[in-house]
Amino acid sequence: xxxxxxxxxxxxxxxxxxxxxxxxxxxxxxxxxxxxxxxxxxxxxxxxxxxxxxxxxxxxxxxxxxxxxxxxxxxxxxxxxxxxxxxxxxxxxxxxxxxxxxxxxxxxxxxxxxxxxxxxxxxxxxxxxxxxxxxxxxxxxxxxxxxxxxxxxxx
Amino acid sequence: xxxxxxxxxxxxxxxxxxxxxxxxxxxxxxxxxxxxxxxxxxxxxxxxxxxxxxxxxxxxxxxxxxxxxxxxxxxxxxxxxxxxxxxxxxxxxxxxxxxxxxxxxxxxxxxxxxxxxxxxxxxxxxxxxxxxxxxxxxxxxxxxxxxxxxxxxxxxxxxxxxxxxxxxxxxxxxxxxxxxxxxxxxxxxxxxxxxxxxxxxxxxxxxxxxxxxxxxxxxxxxxxxxxxxxxxxxxxxxxxxxxxxxxxxxxxxxxxxxxxxxxxxxxxxxxxxxxxxxxxxxxx
Numbered sequence: 001x002x003x004x005x006x007x008x009x010x011x012x013x014x015x016x017x018x019x020x021x022x023x024x025x026x027x028x029x030x031x032x033x034x035x036x037x038x039x040x041x042x043x044x045x046x047x048x049x050x051x052x053x054x055x056x057x058x059x060x061x062x063x064x065x066x067x068x069x070x071x072x073x074x075x076x077x078x079x080x081x082x083x084x085x086x087x088x089x090x091x092x093x094x095x096x097x098x099x100x101x102x103x104x105x106x107x108x109x110x111x112x113x114x115x116x117x118x119x120x121x122x123x124x125x126x127x128x129x130x131x132x133x134x135x136x137x138x139x140x141x142x143x144x145x146x147x148x149x150x151x152x153x154x155x
Numbered sequence: 156x157x158x159x160x161x162x163x164x165x166x167x168x169x170x171x172x173x174x175x176x177x178x179x180x181x182x183x184x185x186x187x188x189x190x191x192x193x194x195x196x197x198x199x200x201x202x203x204x205x206x207x208x209x210x211x212x213x214x215x216x217x218x219x220x221x222x223x224x225x226x227x228x229x230x231x232x233x234x235x236x237x238x239x240x241x242x243x244x245x246x247x248x249x250x251x252x253x254x255x256x257x258x259x260x261x262x263x264x265x266x267x268x269x270x271x272x273x274x275x276x277x278x279x280x281x282x283x284x285x286x287x288x289x290x291x292x293x294x295x296x297x298x299x300x301x302x303x304x305x306x307x308x309x310x311x312x313x314x315x316x317x318x319x320x321x322x323x324x325x326x327x328x329x330x331x332x333x334x335x336x337x338x339x340x341x342x343x344x345x346x347x348x349x350x351x352x353x354x355x356x357x358x359x360x361x362x363x364x365x366x367x368x369x370x371x372x373x374x375x376x377x378x379x380x381x382x383x384x385x386x387x388x389x390x391x392x393x394x395x396x397x398x399x400x401x402x403x404x405x406x407x408x409x410x411x412x413x414x415x416x417x418x419x420x421x422x423x424x425x426x427x428x429x430x431x432x433x434x435x436x437x438x439x
Contacts, residue, residue, distance in 0.1 A: 018174065036160035074174070077181040086170035086177065093168045
């Protein structure tokens with residue numbers, strides 16, 4: 001009986017997890033393409049633009065994504081033997097890129113042409129949960145300084 | 156500085172691999188590891204059991220250890236009379252079984268059930284069911300069954316099964332984890348089910364050999380050795396109760412024909428069962 005429940009949970013996790021992931025990646029790639037004109041960089045100094053004033057604004061994007069039961073199961077087995085936990089890799093990749101995209105959306109609202117000093121931070125949610133089989137989730141925050149052109153300076 | 160708007164290629168931060176592949180490999184590997192460990196632990200327990208002194212086994216599985224028994228004992232006056240009679244036969248058989256077994260002590264119990272069965276429980280216990288007496292015609296037939304169970308004890312078969320069950324369930328509890336109550340349930344359930352005696356076919360036929368030899372030693376002949384098995388064979392198609400016995404004791408045709416052969420070569424006069432046995436089985 002317990003095995004049957006496990007199999008059902010794994011099948012559900014696999015089906016919905018894979019579906020959600022495929023859909024998400026598709027949307028991420030399309031949106032990344034659309035927002036290519038506004039680069040996000042880690043440089044701290046703004047580009048030397050002399051004919052305009054530069055406006056700066058903090059922009060953030062955050063996302064929480066949960067892992068599915070199937071991936072969690074495979075990952076916990078993987079942790080017995082070691083090696084690349086590919087199950088978490090795709091989860092974190094999705095979260096990181098989604099957070100950057102959300103940050104850029106906010107930057108676009110400010111008409112920014114670049115986001116400077118971009119930082120990405122990851123934290124784990126429900127890590128301290130006492131239930132061993134609880135499904136874990138990750139939060140990724142991306143933040144940076146959006147730079148937009150201000151008043152024109154007459155030379 | 157120049158910025159060229161291109162998207163980085165996919166598959167750098169994420170492995171391009173079918174998710175089911177690692178699932179299959181990891182699951183199969185883990186199951187294989189667990190099975191190998193259980194087999195190794197079982198073999199180790201099996202090997203080490205013979206170094207446990209008989210006295211210690213008896214201490215561990217004294218009267219209190221009888222919780223392993225799946226039936227209630229028959230404590231009526233008739234039951235106790237039968238028990239004393241059977242105990243007496245066991246003691247007499249034990250006295251001729253040889254010096255190397257002198258440290259063994261046996262304790263007979265009569266289980267109050269109509270099921271036809273007899274089994275050896277760790278600690279020198281021999282359990283005979285009430286129903287068993289309807290399957291035999293002579294004291295020799297009864298002695299054969301008793302000698303068979305004694306042979307299991309001499310070869311430490313019950314302790315081996317229990318030890319194996321205990322080690323394996325401890326291992327499973329260690330990796331799966333369990334709280335106190337289910338630990339106890341798991342331990343008792345597992346041990347009891349294994350003590351319900353899944354002896355191997357080899358162990359059964361070895362015990363048959365030993366028992367028929369002991370019978371010849373005691374009575375001077377082997378008549379009655381196959382009595383019980385002939386009964387089982389004849390009742391097999393009639394009663395539904397019998398297969399539970401057969402599942403733990405693979406009564407192959409080989410086994411029966413061997414005993415009939417021994418019986419033929421060592422024929423003699425069978426000793427009848429006392430009258431109170433007939434009275435005892437009347438109320439079944």
